[in-house]
Amino acid sequence: MNNGQTSIRDALYEAPGPRARRWIAAGTAAVLLLLAALIYGVIHQFAINGQLDARYWSFFARYTTWRFIGNGLAGTLTAALTAGVITFFAGLLLMLGRISGIRPLEWLCTALIEFSRGVPTLLFIYFFFLVVPQFGIKLQPIWKIAMPVAISAAGVVAEVLRSGVNAVPKGQTEAAVSLGMQKGSVFFKIVFPQALRYVVPALISEVVIVLKDTTFAYVVNYADLMQNAKVLISNYDALLSVYLVVAIIYILINYILNKLSVAVARRGETAKPVRSR
């Protein structure tokens, strides 16, 4: 039951024999060839269409370009971090409400969770961008992007946290309760820390989604990486090169986040309860 992934893998992939090894060698060669052709094709197309011209790439040699991209990146990270923190606490509150045992509160939180999960992020952004100001509430651009992104992620986080809480074996609560610990202590000192360890990988995936959602910042004129990329594009009339560089930056950040989640998940392995039989 535990280590389900490796056991499925083991069942599907037995050690290859001589014929299988020949097939694997042939397959490897074919795929590598295909990849080389693809890369050549892309570069060739770029060359034909003049995308490799120096004017599309030369401004990347300037310090000011990178400072501008850096500012955008800082904006993206600030918005993502702000939204991430709000998401976590909003998700925690929604989850606590949903498991509170107070029926009307449970219904309310369940409804809010479904609302948060069901409505597209862009709609929440329009709400904060167009509707909220009509009530005379002036928000800084960062809140116009961080709040709606957080709201749209909070429902998922609440459910992820709840699944973590449910995964903590009941014996942990029973042991804490039998020592005389009170409800709050039992939850926040025993159950929740363990629940978090179960769901850290899922939470980090959600951070990736939050980070990608911050690209809606252009709607509310908040200077994030995407917004600054647009400025570069119009300044230098260089669409493809700028988008390519920006995409690589996003991929790098999210790749690091994913590596992080794997590392954290691995560290948590030893801290999971041993189930007897």
Place this chain on the structure above:
Amino acid sequence: MEQVEKNVNNVENVPVIELRHVDKHFGELHVLKDINLSVKKGEVVVVIGPSGSGKSTLCRTINRLETIDSGEILIDGTKMPEEGRKLAGLRSQIGMVFQSFNLFAHKTILDNVTIAPMDVLHKSKKEAREEAMELLKRVGVDNQAAKVPAQLSGGQQQRVAIARALAMHPKAILFDEPTSALDPEMIGEVLDVMTGLAKDGMTMVIVTHEMNFARRVADRVIFMDDGSIIEEAAPEEFFEHPKTRRAQDFLNSVKAH
């Protein structure tokens, strides 16, 4: 009110644990039928019986891990309340050792033992740690203090669980099949620790399948079947001359292998 309770507690004859006419159902199933039981200070009561007889449930009702339908449970003369601070307070006076150890998986061995004294009894970290190390030494796992539970063997984990219970200075400790999840070679080390506790005068209620241990350590044996206490006797008498047919059958089936 406080005064009255104290006076009652001072009387030597008040049992540490007392169950009066306790009844419990799991849906249609009548799992505890009119259970009456009292455990005196320093007494070791061993509960045996076939699986499904209700012995584990009985053990778990004593500190209200299982609710009861009717009857009452008294700890040191005080009725077990249904919830809240007072229930937590009474629970802290009764230790519990589980079949599956239930050590806190995210805490080190040392922290497993110190968390409740610090959280419930508000002891300082230093004081709690010193005492915890002494207790871990007593059960023979002090050299594992910095590890997490998953790094210990089952026998070691269960001994830590006993140390964790002792750290609260309980008036009694409940053992719910403490060796049933252990590999055979580890059962002895846990039973040894329990025998030591019995010798030191700890009040204990032990649900177990270890007949030799029961015979050696028990002051009184309780035989349960089908939710009722069928027989209650000194160990010698129970194992040599069981009165009821059901107890005889049970003992024969246990002896058979």
